[in-house]
Amino acid sequence: MTNTIISILDMPRYGATELKGWIKKYTYYGFIYTAILFLLLALLYFTYAKLQEAKPKPKVFAPIAKIDIVDLPPQDQSDEAPPPPAEQIVNTGPAARAGTPVPVPDAQIKPDVQEFATIDVMSRASAQGGNGIDMGGFASNINLNGDAKVDVKVKEKEPEPDQFIPVEKEPGVDYSRLQSLVVYPDLAKRAGIEGRVVLRVLVDKDGSVRKYLIEASDNELLNQSAIDAIKAYGKFKPAIQNQEPIMCWISIPIQFRLR
16 A cells, blocks of 8 residues: 655745734734824823913903982972962852763762752853852853963874984984083993994984983993983984974984093
8 A cells, every 4th residue: 555645835924814914913003003192182181171271260350230329318408488388279159060970879979969960050060060159150160251271282292213204304413522522431441441332312393302212332331421421412403304393213323432
């Protein structure tokens, strides 16, 4: 029987064997690089946090509280003359009152007025009623001559601040004169506060300021000074519509600048 010798060749150093070696090698390198990068990022984060803590924090000012001056001592009225006594008007004539009668429950009628007034009494009574001394004539507070003048005042309706009013000429304002009347608030000056306040002003027919409101403001410390300047200005030129002065709103900006 013949013996056959089979030689086993060495494993090749390329192909799958070579790839396995590369994977093991570069996996180890990747882990090392990742760990180093993580440590660098952590070091940068803690350094940034320490720098932020070392920065000086901005000063926080306490809010400004508005205080109204109340409970002022009363004025000395010792030198003032006492007011005259109120004039008492005594109306003679029938005690009944003229006008449209209003029905009420019987329980609410007083015993002294349960008697019904006659047509003659009602024709001579006034709307206020007399003192009950009926001398057969009309009540003394009835004006029989008709010469009394009745002063009827019709209150003109004010336009809304955002209402559109077509005018031929807007209200006139001398802005340079108005700006010269502005008194810079001392507290705002010391705090270095600048800005602008826009007031919405209702100018009447005669040019006087009828109403005003704050339309826009950069700081509340400037509002009162702007209002005081509007009051000190006096009268504006009223708006013109159909060649007649009318009541109209106007927006007036007031600047506050530190020199």
